[in-house]
Amino acid sequence: MRPVIELDELSVRFGDRDILKSLQIALFGRIIGLLGPNGAGKSTLIHTLLGFCPASSGTARIFGHDVRTKTDKVRSLVGYMPENDSLIADMTAVSFVRMMGELSGLPKEEALERAHEVLFYVGLGEARYRRLGTYSLGMRQLAKFAQAIVHGPRLLILDEPTNGLDPVARQRMIRLIREIKDSGEMHLLLSSHLLRDVEETCEDVLNLKQGQIVHYSNLDSERRANKRFAEIQTQGNDAGLAEALTGLGCECVAGGAGRFKMVLPKGFELREIYRLAAARDLQLRRLNYRRDTLEDIFLKAMER
Amino acid sequence: MAIYKRTYKNYTGAATKAGPRLFVLTRFGLIGVFKSKLLMLFMGACLIYPICCIAFVYLSHNPKLLAAFNIPDGALPAVNGRFFYFYSIVQGALAYLLAAFIGPGLISPDVANGAMPLYFSRPLSRTKYVAGKLTVLLLLLSLITWVPGSAVFAVQASIAGWEWTKNNFWLEGAIVAGLVVWIFVLSLIALALSAWVRWKIAAGALLLGVIFAGAGFGMAINSLMRTSSGSLIDLSQVVQTIWSDLFRYDTGTEMSVASAWIVLAVACVVSWWLLARRIRPFEVIK
Numbered sequence: 280m281r282p283v284i285e286l287d288e289l290s291v292r293f294g295d296r297d298i299l300k301s302l303q304i305a306l307f308g309r310i311i312g313l314l315g316p317n318g319a320g321k322s323t324l325i326h327t328l329l330g331f332c333p334a335s336s337g338t339a340r341i342f343g344h345d346v347r348t349k350t351d352k353v354r355s356l357v358g359y360m361p362e363n364d365s366l367i368a369d370m371t372a373v374s375f376v377r378m379m380g381e382l383s384g385l386p387k388e389e390a391l392e393r394a395h396e397v398l399f400y401v402g403l404g405e406a407r408y409r410r411l412g413t414y415s416l417g418m419r420q421l422a423k424f425a426q427a428i429v430h431g432p433r434l435l436i437l438d439e440p441t442n443g444l445d446p447v448a449r450q451r452m453i454r455l456i457r458e459i460k461d462s463g464e465m466h467l468l469l470s471s472h473l474l475r476d477v478e479e480t481c482e483d484v485l486n487l488k489q490g491q492i493v494h495y496s497n498l499d500s501e502r503r504a505n506k507r508f509a510e511i512q513t514q515g516n517d518a519g520l521a522e523a524l525t526g527l528g529c530e531c532v533a534g535g536a537g538r539f540k541m542v543l544p545k546g547f548e549l550r551e552i553y554r555l556a557a558a559r560d561l562q563l564r565r566l567n568y569r570r571d572t573l574e575d576i577f578l579k580a581m582e583r
Numbered sequence: 584m585a586i587y588k589r590t591y592k593n594y595t596g597a598a599t600k601a602g603p604r605l606f607v608l609t610r611f612g613l614i615g616v617f618k619s620k621l622l623m624l625f626m627g628a629c630l631i632y633p634i635c636c637i638a639f640v641y642l643s644h645n646p647k648l649l650a651a652f653n654i655p656d657g658a659l660p661a662v663n664g665r666f667f668y669f670y671s672i673v674q675g676a677l678a679y680l681l682a683a684f685i686g687p688g689l690i691s692p693d694v695a696n697g698a699m700p701l702y703f704s705r706p707l708s709r710t711k712y713v714a715g716k717l718t719v720l721l722l723l724l725s726l727i728t729w730v731p732g733s734a735v736f737a738v739q740a741s742i743a744g745w746e747w748t749k750n751n752f753w754l755e756g757a758i759v760a761g762l763v764v765w766i767f768v769l770s771l772i773a774l775a776l777s778a779w780v781r782w783k784i785a786a787g788a789l790l791l792g793v794i795f796a797g798a799g800f801g802m803a804i805n806s807l808m809r810t811s812s813g814s815l816i817d818l819s820q821v822v823q824t825i826w827s828d829l830f831r832y833d834t835g836t837e838m839s840v841a842s843a844w845i846v847l848a849v850a851c852v853v854s855w856w857l858l859a860r861r862i863r864p865f866e867v868i869k
Binding site for chain 1: 590591592593594595596597598599601604607608611614615692693695696697698699700701702704705706707863864865
């Protein structure tokens with residue numbers, strides 16, 4: 280099976296700063312989440328895939344096409360929804376989406392028909408003759424989404440698609456992403472700060488930190504691994520608690536201010552935590568027990 | 584139109600050829616321009632002088648009309664290089680005003696609205712983007728400069744006969760070359776300013792300022808330094824030098840033709856550099 284995205288020792292350098300450092304991975308999922316804190320290199324990775332930033336060494340391939348040498352081919356296969364406001368305020372939504380369709384290679388009449396179709400599809404049908412400048416933030420996000428899918432790309436890259444949306448608009452966007460995923464028509468790469476968005480939509484997750492891949496996993500496999508998590512908050516001298524928990528087989532991460540998160544090994548009983556706390560004369564102010572969430576996977580990856 | 588379809592279906596039809604896609608930008612640019620009635624009115628007004636020139640050519644070859652207006656034979660100026668030199672000055676000035684009207688609206692909205700990533704995430708290069716926008720200006724400015732100029736020449740040639748046409752065909756070349764060069768330079772400067780100044784009105788004013796300020800500074804340098812090299816920053820003087828050479832009409836300018844061409848080339852290179860610096864899919868923050 281050919282990977283959707285293949286990073287081959289990809290490095291990107293701006294001036295004397297390494298933004299992406301020798302990334303090496305093949306991504307196969309139908310919908311891939313791209314996670315990482317600010318400055319991790321998520322946007323730079325997307326820009327490199329689109330051919331906006333030149334790679335300083337190595338390369339990336341999308342559906343086997345090298346982004347350095349086959350930039351036009353790659354761009355014809357990709358739909359991109361940028362993070363920032365990127366619309367032409369003077370144009371009506373239908374003209375705008377039509378123009379973007381034509382620039383992607385759709386014939387004139389097809390582009391017009393598809394512009395109407397996708398605007399209805401994303402829920403802007405009634406507002407399609409309005410100028411984009413009069414749209415609310417949620418509508419603008421939907422218009423950006425519409426222009427990204429008008430030409431039927433094979434890979435849809437969404438950069439923070441739910442940024443600034445109210446809960447209703449966010450739910451609509453998540454529903455659209457899921458529908459696109461379920462249609463099986465295209466692959467998706469979703470970059471987001473919001474773990475909930477990624478958790479609700481993605482199958483695979485790629486974590487970046489300081490320009491490096493720190494974790495890549497399939498969310499279903501992670502869930503199937505049946506990991507259990509506990510989060511505790513202590514008061515008192517907690518020195519050595521993390522080591523003691525590790526000694527009991529937990530994968531423990533100290534979150535500061537007496538907070539600890541841990542992956543519990545099989546057969547581990549929660550009373551062991553109470554016992555350890557009592558032995559150290561520590562107050563346990565809070566104990567949350569749950570099965571794996573993306574937040575845990577993310578935080579664990581970030582600690583590496 | 585299948586607007587009832589609310590489920591997503593991929594596009595499976597054939598794609599258009601990549602080369603001519605830049606004209607999509609031209610078409611949408613022209614649609615935007617033609618929305619302005621004021622602009623249409625101005626473009627119509629720009630054709631008054633060429634129509635007058637055609638009327639003049641017709642009158643100068645019509646002895647009956649000349650007699651009716653009591654104009655003695657040979658009293659009217661000849662249709663020659665001087666005639667087309669002045670035609671170029673009038674229409675070149677109007678082209679400059681039109682470029683100041685239209686040019687700022689071509690790139691600045693894209694920059695101001697952050698639309699560049701949307702263009703460049705598609706199979707569209709920066710060169711094609713600029714070429715698509717440039718074509719809007721070149722088409723419109725052509726309609727008021729060398730196209731009616733060629734029409735004036737054609738009317739004169741059809742009335743004056745084959746002998747005149749054969750001896751003066753270089754005039755047609757001069758009309759096309761002189762005015763195409765001017766509108767090309769104007770268009771590039773207009774686009775460069777449009778790319779750097781996000782506010783359309785300010786970009787238009789800046790384009791007007793480039794010529795007027797250049798002329799003012801040029802004159803100041805000439806009078807203070809007692810030299811003529813200050814005229815090199817006056818684009819109107821520069822292009823008039825080139826036109827006087829092309830139309831073989833001596834205006835007594837001290838500027839050499841070679842230096843005038845070099846100034847225009849430098850203006851093009853600087854404009855292109857400004858465009859290349861600004862037209863990028865994302866902002867580079869240092």
